[in-house]
Amino acid sequence: MAKYFDVHPENPQRRTISGVADSIRSGALIAYPTDSCFALGCQLGNREGLARIRQIRELGDKHHFTLVCQNFAQLGQFVHVDNDVFRAIKASTPGAYTFILKATSEVPRQLLHPKKKTVGVRIPDHVVTQALLEELGEPLLSSTLLLPGEDEPMTQGWEIKERLDHVVDAVVDSGDCGTRPTTVIDFSTGEAEIVRRGAGDTARFE
Structure with missing residues (x-):
């Protein structure tokens, strides 16, 4: 049965956030809110958590997982960013964007596109997610919480708790969440390619 963490959306309780972070460090797979929609997340080196995300979402080996980072300095440890791309990403973060980039050696091999x-x-623009990332001190390995055969993610923590009670270890609830996943921009060739149009405005990448 999943733990249920009720977090204030504007002033996250430090004790509760600490409890969520402790669960993640202990190997938990969590469902948590972001500035786009709910996501599944676990610690970066959690191979079992990664396998469980693949199983829940029925993902193939070419799926791009996301490292949800607290800030740009942390992001720069895990991907290669040249000057032009740096400026474009910097102008769009924090926000509802996912950027696909060449990974550094800090990224576990099993997370990479083969x-x-x-x-x-x-880098999310969400008070609760940011508080959790600060407490963790490292990125969250994440994927949008979109179940197989469904067109939109679930928006309410209680519904996620009810439906995924036996497949996730914890649910973080800070109120209703959006239904549009992030806009995905692939910068791996140095040029912006819009892979998915979502919550983030694509105008600057057209």
Whole structure:
């Protein structure tokens, strides 16, 4: 049965956030809110958590997982960013964007696209997610909480708790969440390619 963490959306309780972070460090797979929609997340090196995300979402080996980072300095540890791309990403973060970039050696091999050696990264504009990332001190390995055969993610923590009670270890609820996943921009070739149009405005990447 999943733990249920009720978090204030504007002033996250430090004790509760600490409890969520402790669960993640202990190997938990969590469902948590972001500035786009709910996501599944676990610690970066959690191979079992990664396998469980693949199983829940029925994902193939070419799926791009995302490292959800607290800030740009942290993001820069995990992907290669040249000057032009740096400016474009910097102008769009924090926000509802995922950027696909060439990964550094800090990224576990099992997270990489098998041919391109790329990974997704993002910096969310969400108070609760940011508080959790600060407490963790490292990125969350994440994927949108979109179940197989469904067109939109679930928006309410209680519904996620009810439906995924036996497949996730914890649900973080800070109120209703959006239904549009992030806009995905592939910068792996140095040029912006819009892979998915979502919550983030694509105008600057057209």
